[in-house]
Amino acid sequence: MTSIHDVARYTGVSTxxxxxALRGLPNVSPRTxxxxxxxxxxxxxxxxxxxxxxxxxxxxxxGVVIPYMGRWFYTEVVEGVDSVLRREGYxxxxxxxxxxxxxxxxxxxxxxxxxxxxxxxxxxxxFSKEERRELRSLQMPAIVVGAPVRGLRSVGIDDSVxxxxxxxxxxxxxxxxxxxxxxxxxxGMDYTVALARRxxxxxxxxxxxxxxxxxxxxxxxxxxxxxxxxARALLSGPxxxxxxxxxxxxxxxxxxxxxxELGLRVPEDVSVIGIDDHAWSDAFGxxxxxxxxxxxxxxxxxxxxxxxxxxxxRPRTVRAECSLVLRRTTAPPLPQGEPAATLHxxxxxxxxx
Amino acid sequence: MTSIHDVARYTGVSTxxxxxALRGLPNVSPRTxxxxxxxxxxxxxxxxxxxxxxxxxxxxxxGVVIPYMGRWFYTEVVEGVDSVLRREGYxxxxxxxxxxxxxxxxxxxxxxxxxxxxxxxxxxxxFSKEERRELRSLQMPAIVVGAPVRGLRSVGIDDSVxxxxxxxxxxxxxxxxxxxxxxxxxxGMDYTVALARRxxxxxxxxxxxxxxxxxxxxxxxxxxxxxxxxARALLSGPxxxxxxxxxxxxxxxxxxxxxxELGLRVPEDVSVIGIDDHAWSDAFGxxxxxxxxxxxxxxxxxxxxxxxxxxxxRPRTVRAECSLVLRRTTAPPLPQGEPAATLHxxxxxxxxx
DNA sequence: ATGAAAGCGCTAACAC
DNA sequence: GTGTTAGCGCTTTCAT
Numbered sequence: 001m002t003s004i005h006d007v008a009r010y011t012g013v014s015t016x017x018x019x020x021a022l023r024g025l026p027n028v029s030p031r032t033x034x035x036x037x038x039x040x041x042x043x044x045x046x047x048x049x050x051x052x053x054x055x056x057x058x059x060x061x062x063g064v065v066i067p068y069m070g071r072w073f074y075t076e077v078v079e080g081v082d083s084v085l086r087r088e089g090y091x092x093x094x095x096x097x098x099x100x101x102x103x104x105x106x107x108x109x110x111x112x113x114x115x116x117x118x119x120x121x122x123x124x125x126x127f128s129k130e131e132r133r134e135l136r137s138l139q140m141p142a143i144v145v146g147a148p149v150r151g152l153r154s155v156g157i158d159d160s161v162x163x164x165x166x167x168x169x170x171x172x173x174x175x176x177x178x179x180x181x182x183x184x185x186x187x188g189m190d191y192t193v194a195l196a197r198r199x200x201x202x203x204x205x206x207x208x209x210x211x212x213x214x215x216x217x218x219x220x221x222x223x224x225x226x227x228x229x230x231a232r233a234l235l236s237g238p239x240x241x242x243x244x245x246x247x248x249x250x251x252x253x254x255x256x257x258x259x260x261e262l263g264l265r266v267p268e269d270v271s272v273i274g275i276d277d278h279a280w281s282d283a284f285g286x287x288x289x290x291x292x293x294x295x296x297x298x299x300x301x302x303x304x305x306x307x308x309x310x311x312x313x314r315p316r317t318v319r320a321e322c323s324l325v326l327r328r329t330t331a332p333p334l335p336q337g338e339p340a341a342t343l344h345x346x347x348x349x350x351x352x353x
Numbered sequence: 354m355t356s357i358h359d360v361a362r363y364t365g366v367s368t369x370x371x372x373x374a375l376r377g378l379p380n381v382s383p384r385t386x387x388x389x390x391x392x393x394x395x396x397x398x399x400x401x402x403x404x405x406x407x408x409x410x411x412x413x414x415x416g417v418v419i420p421y422m423g424r425w426f427y428t429e430v431v432e433g434v435d436s437v438l439r440r441e442g443y444x445x446x447x448x449x450x451x452x453x454x455x456x457x458x459x460x461x462x463x464x465x466x467x468x469x470x471x472x473x474x475x476x477x478x479x480f481s482k483e484e485r486r487e488l489r490s491l492q493m494p495a496i497v498v499g500a501p502v503r504g505l506r507s508v509g510i511d512d513s514v515x516x517x518x519x520x521x522x523x524x525x526x527x528x529x530x531x532x533x534x535x536x537x538x539x540x541g542m543d544y545t546v547a548l549a550r551r552x553x554x555x556x557x558x559x560x561x562x563x564x565x566x567x568x569x570x571x572x573x574x575x576x577x578x579x580x581x582x583x584a585r586a587l588l589s590g591p592x593x594x595x596x597x598x599x600x601x602x603x604x605x606x607x608x609x610x611x612x613x614e615l616g617l618r619v620p621e622d623v624s625v626i627g628i629d630d631h632a633w634s635d636a637f638g639x640x641x642x643x644x645x646x647x648x649x650x651x652x653x654x655x656x657x658x659x660x661x662x663x664x665x666x667r668p669r670t671v672r673a674e675c676s677l678v679l680r681r682t683t684a685p686p687l688p689q690g691e692p693a694a695t696l697h698x699x700x701x702x703x704x705x706x
Numbered sequence: 707a708t709g710a711a712a713g714c715g716c717t718a719a720c721a722c
Numbered sequence: 723g724t725g726t727t728a729g730c731g732c733t734t735t736c737a738t
Contacts, residue, residue: 001468003715014725019717027723048468050406051715054730058717059403061469064447069432070632075422082449086456091465093414093446096435115354115401115731116444225636257636260613279423283578283610356731367709372733380707404731407714411733468715710737721726 002043011039022047049091053116062304063117065095065107067124067189071222072250072278073293074123077145080297081121088305093117097125097189107131113138119304121145121297124190127152141307143300145293147192148317155300155318159193162289162322163200163245166273169287169324170243174332175271176210179241181230181251185221194219197247197275216241220251227254235262235270242333243271249278249288256284256329267331277325285328296320355396363392375400402444406469415657416470418448418460420477420542424575425603425631426646427476430498433650434474441658446470450478450542461487472657474498474650477543480505494660496653498646500545501670508653508671512546515642515675516553516598519626522640522677523596527685528624529563532594534583534604538574547572550600550628569594573604580607588615588623595686596624602631602641609637609682620684630678638681649673 008015013032021028021036028036039045053059064081066074078092085092095113097104107113113120119141127135127144132151135142144154170178180201183194198217205212218230227246231254234241246252252274259266266272274281277290299320303313361368366385374381374389381389392398406412417434419427435445446465450456460466461484466473472494480488480502488495488505497507523531533554536547551570558565571583580599584607587594599605605627612619619625627634630643652673656666 005715015716016718016726017724020724023717029723032723044462046462046464046467048407048715049464050403050412050468051730052717053403054401054407054732055715055717057730061446069428075428078447079422079449079451082447083451086449086451091446091469093444094417094431094435096432096439096445098432098436098439114399115403224633228636253633254636280577280606283581283607358731368732369710369734370708373708376733382707385707401731404714405733407716408731408733410714708738710735712733712735714731714733717728717730719726719728722724 002045004045004047006043007036007039007045010043011035058308059116059118060089061091061093061117062119062121062301063095063113064092065097065120065122065125067097067185069096071124071248073248073276076293077123077297077300080294080299081301082297083294084298084301084305088301090118090305113140118308119143121300121304124193125149126189126191141304143304145296145300146190147196149192153303153313153316153318155296155303155320156193157291157296157320157322159196160200160203162275162291163197164204165289165322165324166245166275167201167204169326169330170245170271170273171204171208171210173243173271173330175243176208177216177241177333178205178210178243178245179213179216179218179234180245180247181218181220181227181234181255182247183222183251184219185223190222194222194247201245220247220254222248222251224250224254227251228258229254231255231258232262235259235264241270243273243330246272246274249274249276249281249286252286252288252329253278253280253284256286266329268334271330271333273330275322281325282327287327287330288325289322290325291320291322355398357398357400359396360389360392360398363396364388411661412469412471413442414444414446414470415472415474415654416446416448416466418450418473418475418478420450420538422449424477424601426601426629429646430476430650430653433647433652434654435650436647437651437654437658443471443658460484461491466493467491471661472496474653474657477546478502479542479544494657496657498649498653499543500549502545506656506666506669506671508649508656508673509546510644510649510673510675512549513553513556515628515644516550517557518642518675518677519598519628520554520557522679522683523598523624523626524557524561524563526596526624526683528596529561530569530594530686531558531563531596531598532566532569532571532587533598533600534571534573534580534587534608535600536575536604537572538576543575547575547600554598573600573607575601575604577603577607580604581611582607584608584611585615588612588617594623596626596683599625599627602627602629602634602639605639605641605682606631606633606637609639619682621687624683624686626683628675634678635680640680640683641678642675643678644673644675 004015007018018036021033082092122144124146146156148154182198184191202212220227220230244255255272264270274288277288357368357371361371371389374386438445475497477499499509501507535551537544555565573580573583597608608625617623627641630641
């Protein structure tokens with residue numbers, strides 16, 4: 001493996017100069033720099049991150065902490081993070097908590113974060129007080145993508161705004177019987193997001209003088225299949241909501257499937273709205289509140305990278321944009337007394353055998 | 354940051370002994386080892402991977418090369434890889450090619466793979482001859498998850514077997530008008546897989562004396578929305594197939610949506626089968642050929658880790674299991690002359706406005 | 707069973 | 723503008 005010495009020898013300068021030249025530091029004559037670069041290219045020299053990390057303390061790597069890989073939002077954020085990291089010459093390593101409680105404790109005792117990464121980007125993690133303390137003690141730039149966390153930087157949409165957008169849309173269509181299928185999974189991930197959306201759902205109803213039916217909230221852990229189940233329960237009886245606000249598009253898809261199986265027409269019998277604007281939402285015709293996880297990931301990466309260079313972002317919390325996207329799953333509720341949907345033939349695709 | 358010296362001083366032994374004790378090497382007295390371990394725990398010592406990597410050449414990290422994060426199969430494999438890596442004290446570096454052609458060339462000139470990783474696990478990549486050469490020149494254990502690649506280890510299902518399973522099922526139900534929505538995306542990823550499935554689709558038809566209609570193959574790049582479009586084209590006219598074999602479950606979902614929009618009943622008017630057994634397939638009622646990407650990822654990780662210890666797997670190619678999973682999207686075709694599906698009301702959910 | 711010492715490949719301080 | 727010299731924190735012979 002060719003080392004900095006080879007390049008130095010080949011060029012006839014010292015290793016220090018090679019190092020400076022290649023890293024674009026000042027105090028290198030243009031000619032020398034050229035020569036060094038040429039030599040490096042010629043010899044196929046690639047600096048060793050280990051050696052550089054050891055001597056400089058900079059590893060040019062950041063840890064990306066993620067609850068699990070099964071959610072669209074996370075993988076999109078990771079794409080965004082990765083793209084700017086790579087562009088800046090940083091590597092990303094995955095710290096997949098894997099939804100296992102055990103992993104989580106090891107997070108900070110892990111060599112990974114402590115001696116391998118220059119910064120941490122955590123997605124959808126609800127850090128405990130203790131964890132926040134530990135994170136801070138690591139003394140490295142850290143940022144959360146998702147709900148704001150006390151004492152940490154964060155980037156994410158304002159969940160109450162996003163929810164309000166969805167709820168206002170439904171209410172303005174004339175809905176007052178609005179259920180919510182919400183978030184939070186078993187491992188204390190995304191709890192804050194789930195809670196914020198749920199609270200905002202309640203608040204929106206109250207704002208409009210609509211009584212909150214607590215039995216019209218069901219948690220589905222941000223996942224599609226449980227959301228389908230939840231929706232089936234919600235939509236089965238005659239006393240059912242006319243609209244469902246799902247905490248994520250993936251859950252909204254579950255609602256659409258359930259509605260289909262029950263023979264309910266969307267949007268006539270039930271309106272459905274989500275949050276995310278998942279890559280498949282257009283194909284589903286889903287009305288939703290769009291956010292841009294890739295951009296959020298890229299922003300987060302930018303911020304920690306800047307911080308590594310001493311540039312500190314002003315606001316601790318960056319609010320990402322979100323906006324209503326109208327498609328085909330929302331409409332005014334049917335007037336009272338209209339023919340019930342149970343008369344309709346269930347969609348064959350989704351029918352039970 | 355506490356270093357090995359601290360532990361040595363604290364215990365009253367040399368750093369060499371600490372190193373040996375902590376890594377479980379022989380020639381350390383039980384008492385000493387105990388003491389060292391206690392001290393390490395006490396002081397919260399974590400070895401620096403950079404230092405260890407520099408001196409030993411082992412970085413305890415593997416690079417995971419992935420085309421992009423948007424496909425279920427990949428993220429599942431990554432979960433599997435990551436779980437065994439982590440368990441063995443290795444970190445996973447993501448190399449997301451990001452579907453951009455530029456990234457790909459930089460792959461091997463990247464410090465990551467050359468000086469940061471001990472091994473490479475590549476998902477769904479069709480390496481060129483040149484790339485294979487480069488990979489080999491890296492002199493590190495490498496394995497591909499997906500289609501076999503000449504000269505490289507691999508783990509994956511036998512695509513012709515999986516396809517045959519699906520096709521036999523359809524044929525045995527009485528189908529002879531079977532279309533295929535297949536893979537391969539724009540960036541030369543998964544081309545081999547796509548090709549193998551397409552060839553096997555053709556072969557299965559021929560085996561049963563069914564003429565191959567080349568216009569009944571459409572490529573959708575392993576993605577759902579394009580598959581929906583393809584299915585719409587395929588299923589629109591009167592001269593349409595009675596069954597669609599999709600190269601992945603995600604594409605099969607697209608077919609289901611298209612069928613719903615067209616007012617076709619599944620499975621009465623059209624049968625649909627996929628490959629994968631995606632986490633949502635059960636909710637969709639999709640009949641499919643199940644594979645286990647997490648297991649494949651774990652297997653791949655095991656193999657390279659073993660190889661790092663000098664244990665070489667016997668077969669270059671590990672064939673992962675796959676099996677037919679019957680659900681509700683396949684059935685015998687309707688007898689000729691039966692009422693056409695166009696009479697049915699399209700599913701409200703999926704209806705165009 | 708343990709220690710001393712060299713060195714992995716780079717960066718950083720300090721000379722010049 | 724460039725070279726010299728120390729390390730960074732480990733692992734690894736080689737002694738003992």
